[in-house]
Amino acid sequence: MRFDKFGFGALIVGVIMVVVMLQVFFMAPEMGGWTLQGLWNAVAEAAVGGVLLLGVFLILIGIMLLVL
Numbered sequence: 001m002r003f004d005k006f007g008f009g010a011l012i013v014g015v016i017m018v019v020v021m022l023q024v025f026f027m028a029p030e031m032g033g034w035t036l037q038g039l040w041n042a043v044a045e046a047a048v049g050g051v052l053l054l055g056v057f058l059i060l061i062g063i064m065l066l067v068l
Helices: 005-025 036-067
Strands: none
Touching: 005 036
């Protein structure tokens, strides 16, 4: 198995970004800290954000198809 330095670096940077964003936005001490409820809130917000992005992309695709 070949070890890719860039893949490993991307994995480490991605994990650090996810942990920092969880800490800043969902697991802050005023929100209850690192609890199951905080993690569930983070998953729910990510799902809502994904659906919103999908809707925006579909609107943009629809506009481009109407114009072209």
